[in-house]
Amino acid sequence: MGVIKKIFNKSRPSNEKDGIFFDEMKKLLGFKPIALSHYRRAFTHRSSNKTDAQGNPINYERLEFLGDAMLGSVIAAHLFTEAPTGDEGYLTKMRSKIVSREHLNELGRDLDLISWVESNVAPQHFGENIHGNLFEAFIGAIYLDRGFTYCEKFIHKKVIGPYVDIARLEGKVISYKSLLIEWCQKEKKKFHFEVYEDNGVEGQKYFGVRLKIDGNVIAKARATSKKKSEEKASQRAYFALQEKINIK
């Protein structure tokens, strides 16, 4: 296994189809995938009716179970450290908020995981929860491919960094947009939200918004409404700025 890992890890697969998939997974993951089959499975919908040599179905449903567990423990470890005053009940409640179906759907949608799905049904029949399910399955695939540490790395980068904010989850911060506007006024800075994407599809609306401060793009976000995109971009800007200055 060690030897196989080394060979695969060295370079991208030579055949074109696998090579492209490798590149794209690497971009999505932020590190090199090793066994591509796990990621392919993570994008295989049950409608594709694939089976392995033993007749077991190949699709992402079992991976969801695994990914859900890994996500739960990475978030638990993060909350344990970040909320040192919270008791068991508090930690449990916070984790439920982070791994809520709604939140997982948002995460999966933002990564556009659905664009990878292999299926025999049209995307509009998938239902809203497919985004969250794919997200969980993808985490499961990372665990199988690279182990817990890489799972943790991915979750920190894609979930905890951009989305997990304890103050917000506790309901202490209602709107990042108002927090940001307040700060801009105090600092005499000009801000401007700019729509750069509007797919215009009724029922499946999608907006992309850029937040500029003094003419510089500070954050971007996509969501199902303009208001949501602006709030998300404000939150991202808030954290980006916080790293440089004390925004409060």
Added chain:
Amino acid sequence: MGVIKKIFNKSRPSNEKDGIFFDEMKKLLGFKPIALSHYRRAFTHRSSNKTDAQGNPINYERLEFLGDAMLGSVIAAHLFTEAPTGDEGYLTKMRSKIVSREHLNELGRDLDLISWVESNVAPQHFGENIHGNLFEAFIGAIYLDRGFTYCEKFIHKKVIGPYVDIARLEGKVISYKSLLIEWCQKEKKKFHFEVYEDNGVEGQKYFGVRLKIDGNVIAKARATSKKKSEEKASQRAYFALQEKINIK
């Protein structure tokens, strides 16, 4: 941190109290502990009213949350591999059986974790669930001290190896004792259950049983009744023998 780890890892603490605790934790863990404070916390009952410098309570309750999450993901990964034909629902059901309150209490009780507890209330006031709670907290302490891999190692050795048997969980095997008796008869071997411990305390009875096959001790077990001890010893013997021969 790396340097601190190395120093602590090299040898047991020189002061006597820590040295003894180190030795006993090492025995319990099957590997060396590094930061003993995590294990001390895992055995600190809330009644001890301890607090840290910031006034946060020091007890094992938050560690239960962490340990529960780690246990859940290690068991999930194990089931994912060991039950390749089981779907998401099956995997979820199997995991619930393994991490049931009853089962966790059994695990904690078998490791006699309660003997380490520091508290200001008498042990009879703890309630039955303390065994499982201590077990979860102990797993949480392992994670903080040594990370996921050691957590996994410990859970495999203390939970999965001796207790997790998919056939039994599925209800396919009702009694290991009868399975073992059947095998002994077929193989013309003599078996004998020997009580080596009977604490005789009414209401808190405890039995220790040895299972001998052809005069050799194959397995031992302790439980709250003679019947349970025999069943547990039979299960252990079954797995011990299975490693050497095909018992079926």
